[in-house]
Amino acid sequence: MTEHLAGRPGSLWVASSAPTGYAALREGIDVDVAVIGGGIAGLTAALALKRAGQTVAVLEAARVGAGVTGNTTGKVTSLHRLAYTELAAHHGYAAARLYGQANEAAIEHVAGTVADEGIDCGFRRVSNYTYAESDPALALVREEAALAGRLGLPASFTTEVPLPFDVRGAVRFDNQAQIHALRYVQGLARAVDGDGSFVFEESPATGFRDGSPAVVDTGRGSVRAKEIIVATNMPFGDNGIFAGRCYPHRSYIVAARSGLPPQDATFVSVDEPMRSILTVNVEGVSYVLAGGEGHPASEQVDSAERYRRLDAFARDRLGAGEIAFRWSTQDAMPADGLPFVGRLSPDFRHVHVVTGLRKWGLTNGTAAALILRDTLCGTHNPGAALFDSTRAVREEDTMPAATEEAPAPPAGQAGSVPVRPDLVPGEGRVMDVGGVKTAVYLSPAGEVSAVSAVCTHLGCTVEFNPADVTWDCPCHGSRFSTDGTVIQGPATRNLDPGQAPA
Ligand SMILES: Cc1cc2nc3c(=O)[nH]c(=O)nc-3n(C[C@H](O)[C@H](O)[C@H](O)COP(=O)(O)OP(=O)(O)OC[C@H]3O[C@@H](n4cnc5c(N)ncnc54)[C@H](O)[C@@H]3O)c2cc1C
Ligand code: FES
Known part of the structure; x- marks a missing residue:
């Protein structure tokens, strides 16, 4: 029973995007690279490879951006809550630095692509804040700001946090961004399709085979390619390869009408319950988005209650008006906090995967796509070793947030x-x-x-x-x-x- 819940089910982003209408694959084709999955990871990889001179075919089971990307919040940032403290503790400073560099480069890649392809996706430069309300959280944001600054990231500690309630302080990263992610990936798809490259919708891959050529089957036609990229968020056809290393984690978002223009700022809390905040103007209407209430997808929860708590937060603490939209989606969480990018397993020569984007896939997914472009083009990418998909997750590297195993x-x-x-x-x-x-x-x-x-x-x-x-x-x-x-x-x-x- 859902009539007591405020807001229309489904994401603001889907409701404010024109539907795409790419044809389904109906025959066999040959390209250099077959990409399974039309989200930000798959489409970014496809366009980057096309620009590098390869022909590509993207197979999307439903519609471009229909997965997690069309249901995201929209922050394009290298500040991932307290990621640097966590990564430095588990993987060392060099790894944390590389993670930051890869994500900063991803922001600039998104900015450059928006400009080069003329994508109308509301790209805006903002500052991003991880804020603290309690004393323990304040110590954590101070530590994160100092560490991120030492790693060369655009970080500072501040007590000036433009939120409508009191907070103790925050880490601020400047020159970050936000986008309408669905319109962004629709723009990527437009740039991919044509000149010997393709986007196919309503074309779920049903299987693939490694080899020369490597082949993706859809039941109606096959794509023969030199290389395959599996960018289906949770890996498809992995037969348990990522079991124990990666698991789906759900979060909820409400979008409420706001009487205020959008801020040049996005926010996430350190204190629990975690809250993620973004303001945006879509088609002349201002909204404030409040996200959070995450849990492993395997956990049975009262989802209605999760929405109600977000409604209360949006109204009571953000001064939001009527709840217009509510939605939930799941992203793949890597047990050790680092995405998995590279070969599906050491046994596969021509099948590559992107997963474990840890709810920060607008940048992590972009970074992953650029790693795969470089790998497939024979160019060194320093992030490739850090995100190596074939690594084992050591017990001691398992992140606290990732201990709730499915x-x-x-x-x-x-x-x-x-x-x-x-x-x-x-x-x-x-x-x-x-x-x-x-x-x-x-x-x-x-x-x-x-x-x-x-x-x-x-x-x-x-x-x-x-x-x-x-x-x-x-x-x-x-x-x-x-x-x-x-x-x-x-x-x-x-x-x-x-x-x-x-
Ligand atoms: C609530 C929430 C809020 C978030 N907010 C942010 C944020 O503000 N900033 C940020 O950086 N990240 C955020 N994230 C994470 C980010 O949205 C994701 O990491 C990212 O969108 C994942 O992209 P993807 O390409 O891996 O997956 P998807 O977008 O899900 O793309 C995978 C595609 O593969 C298709 N597919 C699946 N199986 C097949 C098949 N067999 N054949 C063909 N196609 C198939 C699906 O239909 C789907 O379209 C958020 C995540 C959640 C859950
Ligand atoms: S998702 Fe694996 S059995 Fe349902």
């Missing part, structure tokens, strides 16, 4: 499920229909949809998420709409049709 799929999940046809409108439940576990949803208009409750990834049972009106898989984070369509992988196949209860 549970193993419950063995077979063979337990019985109730037979209860007494749904109320807006409710969904897994039921036993004729001995088959069925995900049954009754819409507010009274229409019943019934699909198999067995996740098409590895067979766990999906659960109803009433706040987002989705079927979510607790095992590895796949999400499906009530008609069974895949919203987010690693599943690539829709839920099978089911039979409605009598």
Whole structure:
């Protein structure tokens, strides 16, 4: 039941973008590089490779930017909360410096691409703040500011924080940015498509084979290529290669109307509950975005309550008006705090992967894409070793935020499920229909949809998420709409049709 939640479900970014209409792949084609996934990582890599003289084909399962990128907040920054203190502690100063340099370069790459391609995505230079309200948090931001400054990043400690409530101080990074990320990746797609390169939508990859050529299958046509990039956020077809090293983590955002013009500043809190704040003007309307309430996707939570807490924060502390939009999405969290970029595993010669962007993928994903461009073009990139996808995650490098491991799929999940046809409108439940576990949803208009409750990834049972009106898989984070369509992988196949209860 969701009628008590404020705001329209779905992201502000999707609601304010014209839909794209690239054709689906319907035949076999040959290119230099096949890219699976049309989010910021895949499209940035595709355009960078095209500019380097390669032909590329991007295969997007749904629509360009339909995944995490179209549901992000929009900060383009190298200040990732307290990343430098954490990375220096776990990986050393040189690694923290390299991480900062890669992310600063990513900001400039985004800025340059917006200018070169004339992408109308509201790119704005802002300062980004990690702010502290408590004494312990204040000590942490002081430490982060000092360390980031020593690493050569545009960092300072400040007590002048342009928030409408009192804070003790903050790390400030200057010359950062914010964008309408969906319009940005739509602009990338426009620049990729043409001159022997392609963007295909509604073309989910169903499998791939290493070799010369390497081949991506879609069921309707194949792409033969010298190299394949898997940029599907959570790796697709990895057969457990990243299990234990990377797991999906969900967060929620509300966008409320604001009477104030956008600030030249974005914010994230150190104190819990973590809050992320961004202001923006879209089509003449000012909004303030409040994000947070994150948790591993495997954790069952009351999503409606998460939205309510963000609503209260936006209204009470940010002075926001009516909540206009609310949405949630998941990103891949690397257990040791560093993205994974490079070969899918040492066994693969021509299949490369990007994952573990740790909820900072607008820059980490851009940096990852540039690493892959350089790797495929035979150019040295200092970030390649840092983000090496084949590294083992050492126990001692596991970050505190990454210790909540996704549970193993419950063995077979063979337990019985109730037979209860007494749904109320807006409710969904897994039921036993004729001995088959069925995900049954009754819409507010009274229409019943019934699909198999067995996740098409590895067979766990999906659960109803009433706040987002989705079927979510607790095992590895796949999400499906009530008609069974895949919203987010690693599943690539829709839920099978089911039979409605009598
Ligand atoms: C709530 C939230 C807020 C965030 N805010 C910020 C922020 O302010 N700044 C920041 O830097 N980062 C932020 N992030 C993180 C950032 O948005 C992500 O890291 C980034 O967008 C991920 O990009 P991607 O290309 O890896 O994935 P996606 O954008 O998900 O792209 C992957 C694409 O692959 C497609 N796909 C999947 N399977 C297949 C298949 N089999 N065949 C073909 N296509 C397939 C999907 O449809 C999808 O479009 C946020 C994350 C969350 C969860
Ligand atoms: S079983 Fe892996 S996401 Fe559902």
